[in-house]
Amino acid sequence: MTKFVVESVSKYGGRIGLIKNVERLPDKTFKTPMLLYLHPQLSREVLELSGFELSKDFAISLPVSNVEQMEKPLEISGKGISDFWALKESLTFCSLKNGSIFSPSASQDKDSVPIYRKSERLNITPQRYMKMMEVFKPDFYTTLADGDSFKDCPKRRVAKASEKSRRFYEESVQLKKSSAVLKNSFMIGTIVGGFNEFERRKIVEEMNKKSEDVDGYFIDGLHRNGHEAAEIDVTSLKEIVSSTIAQLPQEKLKVMSGAYLPNVTLELIAQGIDLFDSSLVNLVTNANRAMVFNFNINKPAKLFPEIDLLDSKYKDDFKPFLEGCSCLACRKHTRAYTNHLLTTHELLGPMLLTIHNLHHYREFFATIRNAIASDKLKELTELISEQYQEAEGKLYYERKIDNKPGKYKENLIAKDFI
Amino acid sequence: MNKKIKLLAEKSPLTYKVLNKCSKSKARKGVMMLRETKPVETPVFMPVGTQGTLKGVLVDQLKVDDMNCQIMLGNTYHLGLRPGTEILQKAGGLHNFMGWDRALLTDSGGFQMVSLLELAEITEEGVKFKSPFDGSESMLTPEESINIQNTIGADIIMQLDDVVKTTTTGPRVEEAMLRTIRWIDRCLEANNRNDDQSIFPIVQGGLNPELRKQCAEALTERNVRGYAVGGLSGGESKNDFWKIVSLSTDKLPADKPRYLMGVGFAADLVVCVALGIDMFDCVFPTRTARFGCALVRTGQLNLKHKTFEVDLSPIDDKCKCSTCKSYTRAFIHAISNDLMMCSLITIHNVSFQLQLMRDIREAIEKDEFPEFVKTFFDDLYPDTKPEWIVDALKSVNIEIQ
Ligand SMILES: [Zn+2]
Ligand SMILES: [Zn+2]
Numbered sequence: 001m002t003k004f005v006v007e008s009v010s011k012y013g014g015r016i017g018l019i020k021n022v023e024r025l026p027d028k029t030f031k032t033p034m035l036l037y038l039h040p041q042l043s044r045e046v047l048e049l050s051g052f053e054l055s056k057d058f059a060i061s062l063p064v065s066n067v068e069q070m071e072k073p074l075e076i077s078g079k080g081i082s083d084f085w086a087l088k089e090s091l092t093f094c095s096l097k098n099g100s101i102f103s104p105s106a107s108q109d110k111d112s113v114p115i116y117r118k119s120e121r122l123n124i125t126p127q128r129y130m131k132m133m134e135v136f137k138p139d140f141y142t143t144l145a146d147g148d149s150f151k152d153c154p155k156r157r158v159a160k161a162s163e164k165s166r167r168f169y170e171e172s173v174q175l176k177k178s179s180a181v182l183k184n185s186f187m188i189g190t191i192v193g194g195f196n197e198f199e200r201r202k203i204v205e206e207m208n209k210k211s212e213d214v215d216g217y218f219i220d221g222l223h224r225n226g227h228e229a230a231e232i233d234v235t236s237l238k239e240i241v242s243s244t245i246a247q248l249p250q251e252k253l254k255v256m257s258g259a260y261l262p263n264v265t266l267e268l269i270a271q272g273i274d275l276f277d278s279s280l281v282n283l284v285t286n287a288n289r290a291m292v293f294n295f296n297i298n299k300p301a302k303l304f305p306e307i308d309l310l311d312s313k314y315k316d317d318f319k320p321f322l323e324g325c326s327c328l329a330c331r332k333h334t335r336a337y338t339n340h341l342l343t344t345h346e347l348l349g350p351m352l353l354t355i356h357n358l359h360h361y362r363e364f365f366a367t368i369r370n371a372i373a374s375d376k377l378k379e380l381t382e383l384i385s386e387q388y389q390e391a392e393g394k395l396y397y398e399r400k401i402d403n404k405p406g407k408y409k410e411n412l413i414a415k416d417f418i
Numbered sequence: 419m420n421k422k423i424k425l426l427a428e429k430s431p432l433t434y435k436v437l438n439k440c441s442k443s444k445a446r447k448g449v450m451m452l453r454e455t456k457p458v459e460t461p462v463f464m465p466v467g468t469q470g471t472l473k474g475v476l477v478d479q480l481k482v483d484d485m486n487c488q489i490m491l492g493n494t495y496h497l498g499l500r501p502g503t504e505i506l507q508k509a510g511g512l513h514n515f516m517g518w519d520r521a522l523l524t525d526s527g528g529f530q531m532v533s534l535l536e537l538a539e540i541t542e543e544g545v546k547f548k549s550p551f552d553g554s555e556s557m558l559t560p561e562e563s564i565n566i567q568n569t570i571g572a573d574i575i576m577q578l579d580d581v582v583k584t585t586t587t588g589p590r591v592e593e594a595m596l597r598t599i600r601w602i603d604r605c606l607e608a609n610n611r612n613d614d615q616s617i618f619p620i621v622q623g624g625l626n627p628e629l630r631k632q633c634a635e636a637l638t639e640r641n642v643r644g645y646a647v648g649g650l651s652g653g654e655s656k657n658d659f660w661k662i663v664s665l666s667t668d669k670l671p672a673d674k675p676r677y678l679m680g681v682g683f684a685a686d687l688v689v690c691v692a693l694g695i696d697m698f699d700c701v702f703p704t705r706t707a708r709f710g711c712a713l714v715r716t717g718q719l720n721l722k723h724k725t726f727e728v729d730l731s732p733i734d735d736k737c738k739c740s741t742c743k744s745y746t747r748a749f750i751h752a753i754s755n756d757l758m759m760c761s762l763i764t765i766h767n768v769s770f771q772l773q774l775m776r777d778i779r780e781a782i783e784k785d786e787f788p789e790f791v792k793t794f795f796d797d798l799y800p801d802t803k804p805e806w807i808v809d810a811l812k813s814v815n816i817e818i819q
Contacts (some may be wrong), residue, residue: 042758050476077730316504336505344496351761
């Protein structure tokens with residue numbers, strides 16, 4: 001069965017881990033800290049032509065909120081969701097929500113968590129969720145929890161979410177044990193509770209009672225995805241993550257989802273988070289921008305981290321997005337062409353941006369792994385932080401939401417919500 | 419043959435050679451050699467990349483062996499507005515701008531103007547129109563159209579023609595036809611890149627056989643490297659349509675390529691190849707993909723429809739495209755709200771068109787085209803075959819009943 005081992009811990013922060021013995025992919029080893037490609041919208045052929053080595057260490061994340069409708073065909077096919085997605089050699093992760101799409105607070109009931117598909121509300125229970133995991137057959141997945149909380153969330157909301165999530169966790173453990181398919185699966189316990197250490201501790205204690213029931217931890221409920229993660233208050237984030245991790249068994253996998261900026265991601269990695277998803281790639285792409293921040297500590301030039309390719313100043317700029325980048329978009333296309341594609345709303349525009357941004361962010365993660373292995377995470381963090389400090393308040397991320405605009409109320413704090 | 423064609427190609431930017439002829443119909447297989455780009459085998463379907471891209475498709479995807487798209491079409495009207503000639507000039511033409519090193523064809527921009535802009539008006543000087551952006555009045559003259567197309571730099575460029583609605587009758591049809599002949603001379607005169615860009619004149623004349631004949635004859639006297647048949651596929655009856663196509667190919671020189679503009683439904687392609695057409699273009703295969711429609715030999719599938727929810731077969735199990743190799747109908751149905759759907763179906767639909775043309779060429783080469791046509795229409799119309807198709811094919815000695 002799938003195993004996670006910590007290979008080395010750097011005294012300068014961060015750790016290298018290995019995911020191996022994956023039942024579907026017995027010959028492969030995946031190194032952490034790792035980036036999961038979230039909800040792939042580049043086809044297999046496009047990924048291959050773009051130079052992503054699918055056979056090597058590709059990993060994907062498929063949120064239930066995007067793939068719930070696949071349960072029926074997959075039940076019939078009997079094959080897992082990565083096969084359906086034509087990415088069967090990729091390590092496959094499932095969780096409830098898409099970290100790149102803002103999920104406004106919704107009214108909650110006791111026994112389920114809502115997701116939205118085409119603005120239709122679907123209430124997901126632990127039973128339904130685990131049934132989907134049986135059918136989707138991901139290599140690892142998080143347990144269902146109520147993560148609908150954020151920085152200044154009312155206490156009562158957090159308490160309710162935490163109580164519900166504890167129940168869901170217990171149910172998930174039972175459902176896993178009684179399922180022939182999931183018995184040996186890699187299940188990641190979801191820890192919620194907003195920024196309230198007390199509520200988080202309650203779930204952690206529940207999990208620690210029988211720590212062999214769970215193979216890793218998903219630290220959730222800190223933001224409602226989308227722009228909220230990119231704009232999160234870093235100091236309080238660091239505090240709450242650090243106090244949560246302190247209570248968890250060190251040797252197990254730690255996962256976080258959402259569009260944390262690269263400097264924040266590095267802080268989280270320094271604390272021991274092993275797995276992230278590519279939410280930020282989606283946010284940057286949706287803003288028509290290309291990531292160009294420099295992560296080469298041997299040539300520590302400081303760049304403004306993102307360039308806005310919709311800006312007309314690029315309309316006759318025939319340079320690649322980033323000089324020296326080896327992605328297909330930079331090798332074969334120009335800023336000017338992409339500016340034209342974005343101006344004319346051509347689908348190829350976001351495709352080229354995704355190719356570059358995903359490539360850039362995966363390279364960033366490869367650099368992080370090298371930096372940890374060579375005790376240079378501090379230098380890398382400094383280089384990245386300086387570039388993002390420069391950009392503070394200048395990078396705006398679109399509010400892309402997962403239900404109908406009409407129903408959308410930011411910071412909805414109504415009775416039904418609590 | 420290759421050596422000989424290469425030699426020819428060095429002299430002219432476009433040389434065409436008929437390689438095989440169907441022994442019954444007017445169908446022919448040929449090859450067009452264009453300067454600096456790879457050869458284009460005909461009969462060919464040209465996918466339309468209006469604004470310098472096919473929707474959601476990388477140019478590299480069009481070049482993979484199983485796709486092997488050899489020529490693509492761009493729209494002068496759209497490209498002239500955005501990115502505009504200034505940027506295309508700086509980029510060194512559309513090939514460079516979009517990263518496509520194979521053949522390109524551009525239209526004149528006139529048709530789009532007349533059909534997209536309400537207030538376009540045709541005078542002897544050119545097409546008068548109001549800018550869609552600032553409302554200012556401008557004029558697209560034959561010279562200006564060629565100027566823009568010279569900047570875009572496509573291998574084949576089209577003359578500006580006087581387009582009238584297909585169903586128009588009376589003196590306006592003749593006027594448009596005669597003006598089109600006058601304009602080809604202005605276009606040829608204006609072409610600054612005759613050494614690497616070939617202008618195709620356009621046969622007009624509505625549904626009037628006499629006018630079409632007169633136009634084709636007049637254009638044949640010009641020194642050009644290929645011809646187009648225009649003004650069809652605009653709501654005329656199919657019966658009129660095929661007769662005009664057939665009459666036009668009869669009148670046009672046999673040693674030059676013939677391009678039927680705006681036609682691309684599978685049945686029309688097969689019939690018009692039999693009538694002697696070599697080149698086609700149509701937005702339909704790419705446009706319909708956006709709405710979830712996939713093309714198959716028996717018609718089309720709307721993959722958004724509930725019936726495909728659990729259909730675990732590919733769109734077409736004989737299709738070699740990357741979509742059919744990797745994905746099922748059920749998968750595409752399940753992602754029909756996602757961006758990837760459009761890309762996946764576009765790839766299949768373009769591949770479908772190109773595969774059909776490959777099959778047609780192969781059949782002509784083996785002199786089995788009439789058999790191919792019969793099988794094709796038996797699959798498409800197992801019961802009754804449309805009368806116009808039966809008649810059109812009968813006129814070139816192919817019986818499908
Ligand atoms: Zn790049
Ligand atoms: Zn296909």
